[in-house]
Amino acid sequence: MTLLKQARKINRSLYLFIFLVACSSPGTYDISYSWSPVEINPDVRGSESIEAIIVPYRARLDSIMDEVIGYATHDLTTEGQYESTLGTFVTKLSKEQSATSFKKEVDVAIMNHHGGLRAPINEGPITLGDVFELMPFENEMVLLEITGDDLTELIKFIGQSGRSMIWPVSFHVSGTTLLNIRVDGKEVVSDKIYMISTSDYLANGGSGFSMLKPLNRVDVPPVKLRDMIVQEIREQTARGDSIRTDIANFITVSEP
């Protein structure tokens, strides 16, 4: 490689363009860059050849996704730092569905909250497509065993990072300190083994949850989190119930 020297100069012109200009020695070239993104908006008319490819797929998809599987009496969203209606709905059902699907009692459910639950459930009919939007990922349910001491550390991490939804756990956040940690209303017993239900994403250390990686995984058949959500909605509907979830306000925050 010949190491001739080439000088490059960055310039923003008065014409609202961005350039990268290389002023070069003989035998080289100047390069100028300009940048002009195109927003793809409704003013851009669609392509007929592309539409023709999409149409049969869309028709097949719609026939599956438009199925109404339940009704929500109010909007379920991820609004709220530690607890939300949607976060509570999903963590609660992960705990309860694990009991039926895996025949295991779960003490604590943890879900990737604001980043993981990708769309709200809006008041009114809930379609299968709505659940796909809420949970587009192919995440599977995982059960983990954790000691009381490690569970306390995990709860502290969640309390300090505000990174996920945990259920049914209560605590008080005072600055960076967590007080009055309770699991289902009871104090954590340090040498007791607790069962956690979560997604494989978090269990593999995603979103900063590296402390979950070394935990013992209980051998359970593969069940997708999305299928669990669909199952819960179908079951509640079959019982004649509508979907509604209140925020428990298990977690309180004050200035230190």
Add this chain to the structure above:
Amino acid sequence: MKRREFLIKSMVASASVAVSPLILSSCQTDLKGKKLTILHTNDMHSHIDPFEDGRYKGLGGMSARASAIKKIRSTEGNLLLLDVGDVFQGTPYFNMFGGELELKLMSEMQYDATTVGNHEFDNGLDGLKYAMQFASFPYLSANYDFSKNTIAGQVQPYKIFNKNGIKVGVFGLGVKLEGLVNAKMYGNTVYMDPIAVANEMVQELTAKKCDLIICLSHMGYDYGESDIPSDKKLAKEVSEIDIILGGHTHTFMDEPLLLTNPDGFTTAINQVGWAGINLGRIDVVFTSKGKGAVAFKPIPITNKA
């Protein structure tokens, strides 16, 4: 016609002079006046149709994108259409059809290359292999070693495009898979240090006399002070990459970042959010031979689709 414009607001002229090794191949052919238009997308996440509601309502959609590309092709003959991965996952189209439709449509739009994003593994290696049969363009990834698994031979580290005499070397880089992707989905795919691999790529592409080097990086734009490889870290540590087209962090950039590293090389980094809301466009022009003077030729911004 209402159109949001992505004009660069800053009027401040700034200049910094930097010295970098010459891309020596420029001596080979007369590139003067030659232009290359680069169109790019990242993290389209199976958004076949425009958003139906929410903050991006009406935006995106592959049919409209195809029209926009066709329009640009009609005036710009010398064009590369590139994607930076995570084509998969995000709408039921992926859950139902496994990426088949996304890749058929990208083929119809005549994409030139994509790279392997973390979500390309969402249906496992077998799922990726199945979908790849619908892609008429190559997957470029230099730091994932697939040689021991089912898609061996179907992903290449780089490709050199000869675009009207301009030799353009394009290579791909991916994000660390461990902790991000379910291990059983990526199987025995081996992740290699992207910075070391990028150095090898630059050497190889320079030796092969590329006039322009582009990296398709699905590593993410910037992770601050951490050691996690990012586009900014790549530009800082590896010289000779002219353009990094980014992805993974869904970053909407007001303008490309021009980063001059300690060795004096300047790299342009750009990323266009996600879901096909924007089509990125960078025009590169090789202008007159420099004789100590700064020479450049402005290209008007045209965001009329």
